[in-house]
Amino acid sequence: MEFASEKKREILSSIARNDGHGEHSPYFDGWKAYDRNPFHPTQNPDGVIQLGLAENQLSFDLIEEWIKNNPTASICTPAGVGKFKDVANFQDYHGLTKFRQAVAKFMGRVRRGKATFDPNRVVMSGGATGASETLIFCLADPGDAFLVPSPYYPAFDRDIRWRTGVRLIPVPCNSSNNFQVTLAQMESAYTKAIEANINVKGVILTNPSNPLGTTLSKETLTSLLSFTFKKNLHMVCDEIYSATVFNSPAFTSISEVMQETECNPDLVHIIYSLSKDLGLPGFRVGIIYSYNDQVVNCARKMSSFGLVSSQSQHLLASMLSDEVFVEKFLEESSRRLAKRHSRFVEGLKHEGIHCLEGNAGLFFWMDLHHLLKEPTHDAEMELWRVIIKDVKLNVSPGSSFHCMEPGFFRVCFANMDDHTVEVALKRIKELVSKGNGSGDAKKHGRKRNLSLNFTSRKCDESLMSPHQRMSPHSPVPQSPLVRART
Amino acid sequence: MRLLLSGKAKCNSHGQDSPYFHGWQEYEKNPYDQTWNPKGIIQMGLAENHALVQFMAEIRGNKVSFDPSKIVLTAGATSANETIIFCLAEAGDAILIPTPYYPGFDRDLKWRTGADIVPIHCASSNGFKITACALQQAYQEAQNRNLKVKGVLITNPSNPLGTTMTRAELDLLMEFIVEKQIHLVSDEIYSGTVFSSPNYTSTMEVLSKYEKAEVWDSVHVVYSLSKDFGLPGFRVGAIYSNNDWVIATATKMSSFGLVSSQTQYFLSSLLSDKKFTKNFISENKKRLKKQHALLVSGLWNAGISCLESNAGLFCWVDMRHLLSSNTFEAEMELWQKIVYDVKLNISPGSSCHCSEPGWFRMCFACMTEEALEVAIRRIKACVESVSGGRDKVLSRQRCTNMNSGKKSFSSWVFRVPIHDREAGMVLRGPDPNYRRSHHDQVEAT
Numbered sequence: 058m059e060f061a062s063e064k065k066r067e068i069l070s071s072i073a074r075n076d077g078h079g080e081h082s083p084y085f086d087g088w089k090a091y092d093r094n095p096f097h098p099t100q101n102p103d104g105v106i107q108l109g110l111a112e113n114q115l116s117f118d119l120i121e122e123w124i125k126n127n128p129t130a131s132i133c134t135p136a137g138v139g140k141f142k143d144v145a146n147f148q149d150y151h152g153l154t155k156f157r158q159a160v161a162k163f164m165g166r167v168r169r170g171k172a173t174f175d176p177n178r179v180v181m182s183g184g185a186t187g188a189s190e191t192l193i194f195c196l197a198d199p200g201d202a203f204l205v206p207s208p209y210y211p212a213f214d215r216d217i218r219w220r221t222g223v224r225l226i227p228v229p230c231n232s233s234n235n236f237q238v239t240l241a242q243m244e245s246a247y248t249k250a251i252e253a254n255i256n257v258k259g260v261i262l263t264n265p266s267n268p269l270g271t272t273l274s275k276e277t278l279t280s281l282l283s284f285t286f287k288k289n290l291h292m293v294c295d296e297i298y299s300a301t302v303f304n305s306p307a308f309t310s311i312s313e314v315m316q317e318t319e320c321n322p323d324l325v326h327i328i329y330s331l332s333k334d335l336g337l338p339g340f341r342v343g344i345i346y347s348y349n350d351q352v353v354n355c356a357r358k359m360s361s362f363g364l365v366s367s368q369s370q371h372l373l374a375s376m377l378s379d380e381v382f383v384e385k386f387l388e389e390s391s392r393r394l395a396k397r398h399s400r401f402v403e404g405l406k407h408e409g410i411h412c413l414e415g416n417a418g419l420f421f422w423m424d425l426h427h428l429l430k431e432p433t434h435d436a437e438m439e440l441w442r443v444i445i446k447d448v449k450l451n452v453s454p455g456s457s458f459h460c461m462e463p464g465f466f467r468v469c470f471a472n473m474d475d476h477t478v479e480v481a482l483k484r485i486k487e488l489v490s491k492g493n494g495s496g497d498a499k500k501h502g503r504k505r506n507l508s509l510n511f512t513s514r515k516c517d518e519s520l521m522s523p524h525q526r527m528s529p530h531s532p533v534p535q536s537p538l539v540r541a542r543t
Numbered sequence: 544m545r546l547l548l549s550g551k552a553k554c555n556s557h558g559q560d561s562p563y564f565h566g567w568q569e570y571e572k573n574p575y576d577q578t579w580n581p582k583g584i585i586q587m588g589l590a591e592n593h594a595l596v597q598f599m600a601e602i603r604g605n606k607v608s609f610d611p612s613k614i615v616l617t618a619g620a621t622s623a624n625e626t627i628i629f630c631l632a633e634a635g636d637a638i639l640i641p642t643p644y645y646p647g648f649d650r651d652l653k654w655r656t657g658a659d660i661v662p663i664h665c666a667s668s669n670g671f672k673i674t675a676c677a678l679q680q681a682y683q684e685a686q687n688r689n690l691k692v693k694g695v696l697i698t699n700p701s702n703p704l705g706t707t708m709t710r711a712e713l714d715l716l717m718e719f720i721v722e723k724q725i726h727l728v729s730d731e732i733y734s735g736t737v738f739s740s741p742n743y744t745s746t747m748e749v750l751s752k753y754e755k756a757e758v759w760d761s762v763h764v765v766y767s768l769s770k771d772f773g774l775p776g777f778r779v780g781a782i783y784s785n786n787d788w789v790i791a792t793a794t795k796m797s798s799f800g801l802v803s804s805q806t807q808y809f810l811s812s813l814l815s816d817k818k819f820t821k822n823f824i825s826e827n828k829k830r831l832k833k834q835h836a837l838l839v840s841g842l843w844n845a846g847i848s849c850l851e852s853n854a855g856l857f858c859w860v861d862m863r864h865l866l867s868s869n870t871f872e873a874e875m876e877l878w879q880k881i882v883y884d885v886k887l888n889i890s891p892g893s894s895c896h897c898s899e900p901g902w903f904r905m906c907f908a909c910m911t912e913e914a915l916e917v918a919i920r921r922i923k924a925c926v927e928s929v930s931g932g933r934d935k936v937l938s939r940q941r942c943t944n945m946n947s948g949k950k951s952f953s954s955w956v957f958r959v960p961i962h963d964r965e966a967g968m969v970l971r972g973p974d975p976n977y978r979r980s981h982h983d984q985v986e987a988t
Contacts, residue, residue: 066788068726068761070693073630073792080795133809148619148775183618183800190799194655220629220655220796339804341618359655362625363618363800367776368809 077219083441084109084211084457091451098476106481109451111267111419112472113301113336115393116386120335123382130375132368140371147367150360152181156370159377160344164329166383167300172312180345180356181370183363185297185330188343189216191363192326195355196291197223197258203293204228204246205261206238208268208422208458208465210295217261226250226257229461235413236269236422238262240280247288259291259324260284265298265308268458268467269422270415272302275309279318282311286320293326300334300387303395304416315348322348331373333419335386340369394419394471397478401470404482408489412468419471423452426464428489437463448488450481607747615782615793616807618800620732620767623780624651624696626796627763630789631726632658637690638728639681641665641673643859643895643902645702645730652696661685663695664898667861670850671704673697673712678719694726694761695719699746700733703895703904704859705835705852707737713749720761721753727762735771735824737854738832747783760786768810770856772823777806831856831908834915838907841919845926856908860889863901865929874900877929885925887918 066074079085087109096104128136132144147153154176161174182188197203199222205213207227217225228246230236243260250257260281264273285292294311302308315325327346332338342365345356377383402412402421413422429436434456441454444466455465470478617623632638634657640648641663653660663681665671678695685692695716699708720727729746737743750762763784769775779802782793814820838858839849850859866873871893878891881903892902907915 068631068693068724069788069792070629070631070633070636072633073788078792078795145774145776148769148778183622184798187799215795215798220799341801341803358650361619361650362622362655364778366778366803366806368806369803372805 072220077215079211079214079219082211082214082457083438084453087441087445087451087453090445094449096449096477096480098480102480103449105445105449105451106477106484107451107472108468108470108481109453110472111333111469112338113333113390113394113419114472115397116336116390119382119386119389120337120376123376123379124372127375127379130372132371144367144371147370148364150181150357150364152179152365153367153370153374155378156365156374159374160329160331163377163383164299164344164346166380167334167387168308168310168312172310172316174312174346178346178348178353180347180353181360181363181365182343182345182356183365184332184338184341184343185295185328186212186216186343187341187363188328188330188345189213189295190219190221191356191359192293192328192345192347192352193217193221193223194359195352196293196326197221199223200256201258202226202250202255203259203261203291204243204250204257206230206242206266208236208455208460209261210263210267211453211457211459213261223258224255225261226255227459229459231462232413232424232465235271236266237271237274237277238281239277240284243281243284247284257288257290259293261293261295262311263295263298264311265296265302265417267298267418268420268453268455269413270418270420271413272306272308272417274306275314278309278311278314282314282318282320282325285324286318289321289324291324291326292320293328295328297328297330297333298418299329300390301394301419302417303391303398306416308417323352324349326352334390336390337373340373341365342369342373397470400475401468401478401482404478405485408482408486410485410489420467420469423466423468424464425466426462429464432463434463440464441466444488448484450484607745607751609747609783613783613785613787613790615790615797616802617780617782617793617797618802619769619775619778619780620730620765621647621651621780622778622797622800623765623767623782624648624728624730625654625656626793626800627728627765627782627784627789628652628656628658629796630792631728631763632656632693634658635689635691636693637661637685637688639663639678639685639692639695641671641677641697641701643671643703643892643897643904645698646890646894646896648696658693659685659688659690661688661690661692662896662898667850667899667902670706671701671859672709673715675715675719678715682723692723692725694728696728696730697746698730698733700731700737700743700854702733702855703857703890703892704850705855705857706850706859707741707743707854709741710744710749713744713746717749717753717758721756721758724757725761728765729762730765732765732767732770733855734766735827736831736856738828738835739853741853743854760784760789763789771827774810777810778802779806779810834907834912837912837915838905838919841916842905842922845919845923847922847926857904857906860903860905861901862903863899865926866901869900871900877901878903880929881922881925885921887921 088107091105091107091109094104095101096106124131128134129140131137132141151157157176157179160179161176164174165172182191193203193216202224203217204226205217205228207229209227213225217223226246228238228242230238230242247257262273262278262281264278265271266273282292284290292311296310299308299310311325311327315322325348327344329344329346331340331342341363343363345352345360347353347356398415398421405412405423409427411424413424415421425440426432429440437454437456441452444450444452453467455463455467458467473481615623615626617626628638628651637659638652639661642665644662648660652658661681661684663673663677665673665677682692697708697716699713700706701708716727727746731745734743734745746762746764750759753759763782763786766781766783768777768779778800782789784790784793835852835858842849842858842860846864848861850861852858862877863869865877867876874891874893878889881887881889887905889906890904892904893900895904910918
């Protein structure tokens with residue numbers, strides 16, 4: 058049986074056989090634990106709470122209301138079906154003109170008018186996942202490398218590297234300066250790479266940062282842009298959380314900094330998506346925006362591998378062109394994110410748990426290093442298994458983000474209702490109080506090396522099975538479309 | 544000066560310099576419209592199901608059942624084809640494909656995967672069917688080029704031929720892949736467009752006879768809703784495979800091109816309505832058959848024959864007799880005249896890697912009946928200007944039965960010389976059932 062299985066595997070490509078997909082990471086294992094035992098307030102109150110999925114589910118009502126009021130935007134309503142034929146037939150990889158125009162306008166609005174975007178540079182792709190991969194296919198060859206500040210989004214290991222053969226070189230950041238990447242760190246990583254004969258093609262920044270939930274300062278962006286210009290490197294900025302900034306400092310985009318700093322526009326590229334800002338990950342709207350004409354042309358051809366459904370383009374073109382709606386949505390979404398973030402972070406603070414001060418994103422960076430048996434990644438994983446299995450919270454361990462310092466966890470806060478937040482906080486309170494030696498220790502907030510007395514079971518091997526078919530993008534089981542039978 | 548972009552960005556392996564795409568660009572600049580631009584270029588290069596955009600029908604109408612856990616959804620067949628090749632092959636590997644084939648394969652299968660395509664040459668002498676000899680020759684050619692053959696990819700029904708594969712061909716392919724221990728990928732995106740006999744035989748149907756053998760894991764199907772339902776904009780593709788490693792890998796790769804959930808939701812509702820889907824498939828086929836017959840008879844009247852076909856959204860048209868010489872240069876010359884002077888966007892056979900000059904793909908399902916009539920009139924005028932009346936007669940004579948010595952306007956089905964007759968190819972005239980209303984002087988055989 059095992060031999061037959063191996064035979065089946067041998068006839069595949071090396072990409073299919075290797076682990077470059079990165080799905081054995083604890084980042085995804087936690088999701089699998091959730092999928093098997095999902096929390097529900099009434100049907101499964103002891104289930105695992107999903108705190109590992111960075112989705113923006115706080116403002117759906119605004120979008121639903123808009124859809125109800127704009128039936129022509131949907132081709133499935135009596136009011137909109139007249140457009141069905143044209144939309145269904147439309148497969149031009151330039152995308153609907155009004156869609157590109159609406160996206161360009163929206164991107165400008167998110168940047169408070171400090172930068173304007175040319176619709177002819179807007180290139181579609183299959184979500185930010187598709188956008189990241191496609192852009193790298195355009196910029197680099199197998200063996201080339203990109204520098205990326207860590208901690209960084211785990212799926213970059215798959216998106217940037219897997220099928221492209223390109224390498225990622227982490228630029229480790231640490232808590233001493235709130236994990237802000239510095240020019241010195243970047244230069245040092247670059248020099249080491251060059252000395253090791255690695256062909257560095259560029260830098261990838263995520264701004265606002267995932268997992269930190271912070272924005273990069275204008276000064277940092279300026280210095281990094283100058284650095285890439287001097288070294289003739291690409292500057293790739295993943296700005297998919299740009300409209301989730303809910304507190305100061307305000308968001309500064311690379312598109313603004315470019316206007317004030319000497320640079321080569323041919324080297325500057327933005328990855329965007331509507332999945333986080335609008336909370337529509339299912340619609341798979343990824344955007345590559347490049348200031349390099351050749352990259353735009355090449356990426357557009359490659360977009361054939363992941364075009365946005367014309368049905369979704371049509372709906373979103375209409376929605377994003379509605380300036381009144383966009384204004385209201387951005388403001389209200391920010392307000393709700395701020396409120397939710399505050400509730401969660403304050404609740405944790407009350408338990409002596411501190412988080413990195415964040416102003417953006419759908420998550421915060423939680424510091425649990427004082428709960429580790431010892432300051433090691435093994436201890437972090439042990440604590441993580443306890444949190445998943447016993448406390449039943451799916452949080453993401455810092456090591457899965459390539460964080461050098463053990464003890465940090467990413468906690469998502471925008472993908473649940475208020476009640477679930479309270480349940481999660483209650484469980485964390487229980488976790489902390491069980492780990493506490495004494496109430497005094499908690500009161501004074503001293504760091505301590507605790508020996509946690511939980512059962513710390515080995516991670517269920519079946520969670521790591523390569524045959525797991527769950528998509529990392531959705532905790533929802535198979536698409537209803539799959540159930541169609543011949 | 545450091546090179547800024549990847550090799551992929553700088554090279555032409557995206558394949559878009561092919562005339563296949565140039566014709567589209569010309570169409571985009573000057574598209575035909577019955578009212579406001581009657582002299583514009585008519586789009587016959589796009590294989591879309593223009594004739595029917597109603598609700599959806601039953602997926603295939605064949606006798607196989609599919610396991611839903613073995614399907615991976617992708618953003619269109621373009622993504623499905625690339626993904627399956629990423630799973631099966633890489634640089635240094637080759638996929639064998641019968642010619643002529645869909646030009647987009649050069650991009651979809653080779654560009655980012657690094658794999659190569661080696662053609663299985665098919666000839667008009669036997670209706671472009673795959674032969675054992677052609678398969679072996681292709682395999683050998685790959686080896687001569689130091690390429691490791693990983694599989695065969697077929698399109699069934701065929702694009703651009705518009706024919707369904709015979710059982711004999713499918714059996715031959717199965718034997719071949721078993722012998723060579725390689726994969727078979729069957730692109731079945733036109734499976735719902737089979738509008739006349741012979742009935743469609745799907746690869747999975749033939750596979751069922753090999754149930755216990757290892758080959759079960761080596762056969763994979765690509766599907767899409769773009770052609771059968773005329774919804775190319777929705778980007779709905781799928782890979783189906785019994786090989787769970789392929790499914791696991793393809794699932795992971797599908798992250799790069801998932802189907803919009805908005806579209807999935809809509810289509811699952813549509814596909815679940817069995818009454819609707821059954822009716823759609825049946826009605827769609829009727830309309831395709833009618834449109835196909837219109838084109839075939841119109842071409843026949845202009846002295847042009849087509850490969851007999853029973854599926855797809857296009858005809859494989861024989862214009863060899865209109866070439867100034869039996870060369871691909873002459874084919875391009877004729878093609879340019881057709882696109883720029885006659886203003887019809889059709890696809891030259893060379894862009895489909897056909898080994899014989901003079902064949903063209905013409906789509907009939909992406910326009911109204913009126914536009915098709917205009918197209919046919921233009922073609923007739925073109926033929927007359929290119930070859931004159933005399934050559935039109937000569938081309939007809941070439942197709943008549945050598946034994947009869949008599950040309951008859953009432954004899955609509957002509958047999959080719961004996962050696963081709965055995966292969967069963969018929970150069971087809973119009974189906975009389977559809978021509979009676981237009982040309983009363985035509986009599987059925």
